[in-house]
Amino acid sequence: MSHAIEIAKKGIGKVSPNPIVGCVLVKDGEIIGEGWHNEFGGPHAEVNAVLNSRRNPIDSTAYVTLEPCCHDGKTPSCVQFLFENGITDVIIGTLDPNPIVSGNGVKSLRNLGVIVTIGILEKETKSLNDGYNRWIKTGNPYVIGKLAKSNNGFMGVDNITQTQLTGHYANLETHELRASVDAIMVGKQTAIIDNPHLTVRHIQGENPIRVIIDTNRTIPLNLNVFRDKKAETFILCSNKKFNRHRTSFGTFIPVDENEDGLLSPNSILRGLGNEGITSVLIEGGPQLLNSFLNLNLIDKFYEFTSIEELENGNLRSPELNLDDWISDEVQILGKDKLVIYLRRELCLQV
Numbered sequence: 001m002s003h004a005i006e007i008a009k010k011g012i013g014k015v016s017p018n019p020i021v022g023c024v025l026v027k028d029g030e031i032i033g034e035g036w037h038n039e040f041g042g043p044h045a046e047v048n049a050v051l052n053s054r055r056n057p058i059d060s061t062a063y064v065t066l067e068p069c070c071h072d073g074k075t076p077s078c079v080q081f082l083f084e085n086g087i088t089d090v091i092i093g094t095l096d097p098n099p100i101v102s103g104n105g106v107k108s109l110r111n112l113g114v115i116v117t118i119g120i121l122e123k124e125t126k127s128l129n130d131g132y133n134r135w136i137k138t139g140n141p142y143v144i145g146k147l148a149k150s151n152n153g154f155m156g157v158d159n160i161t162q163t164q165l166t167g168h169y170a171n172l173e174t175h176e177l178r179a180s181v182d183a184i185m186v187g188k189q190t191a192i193i194d195n196p197h198l199t200v201r202h203i204q205g206e207n208p209i210r211v212i213i214d215t216n217r218t219i220p221l222n223l224n225v226f227r228d229k230k231a232e233t234f235i236l237c238s239n240k241k242f243n244r245h246r247t248s249f250g251t252f253i254p255v256d257e258n259e260d261g262l263l264s265p266n267s268i269l270r271g272l273g274n275e276g277i278t279s280v281l282i283e284g285g286p287q288l289l290n291s292f293l294n295l296n297l298i299d300k301f302y303e304f305t306s307i308e309e310l311e312n313g314n315l316r317s318p319e320l321n322l323d324d325w326i327s328d329e330v331q332i333l334g335k336d337k338l339v340i341y342l343r344r345e346l347c348l349q350v
């Protein structure tokens, strides 16, 4: 199953809003085939594993990270396919979280006389698809927050000056994180001041969709995200003033505006979910992060802290209320420290 998890990750960034899945076939104690879901609408992991099998898969055991499908979607059902190819045992990491199909794959396999085991490395197989798991159940994406701050708690000198706080290894980690999500979101101010590309560089990976918050559509369109053609760009704006439409700069998506004149975070997530975005990374600045933090809408948080203090800092970093968060992982990245937090109420649900 560990190997199935590893190969499932080869599908990251390529199959959304489908889940990533890995499958390994074992016969007489030897791996005879492996496959993963590699392309949206393409063959499922189980089919690829059987087709790539070095020996006849009859009487082999399939280790698959996610419950095989039993419905006729874009490809024939994997339950039927495994059965027809003579697989007698199926070991499943986690059930499909889609409430309409969850458990039905297992039931169908058992009805065909296949021996099924469920829940092997369940936590690990489940967390392969945090985005899909959330989206298929709620229609909203899984939300990851990220910030970089100085040792004395500032994200910058002020909100009109670009400040680079963290070093090379922290940047690599950020690009890894970008490659793992469907979309990356920043506020208008960050888009203007930093003029970022918001693409994946320094590592191998797919570019996520760029999402820019621009309530009143006043942002200059000569910024990199509108010009570089490296990835799709969504501009979220107020539905009081604008309709949905597409231009050469990107797609304008109207969502609800709050009384304070800012876009509603809940409506932003709903809008992104409607576009098939299952996971979104919020890269700041503090105003955007705080608006999501205040409503408990962030599920996972990456906090990079530089060893250095920022003199004349004025742009205060959001602070996590540690009653609400569990520190899940700590990494030292050169001169920076990364702490990954998980929202406590989500941890308690597992």
Ligand SMILES: [Zn+2]
Pocket: 044, 045, 046, 068, 069, 076, 077, 078, 079
């Ligand atoms: Zn399938």
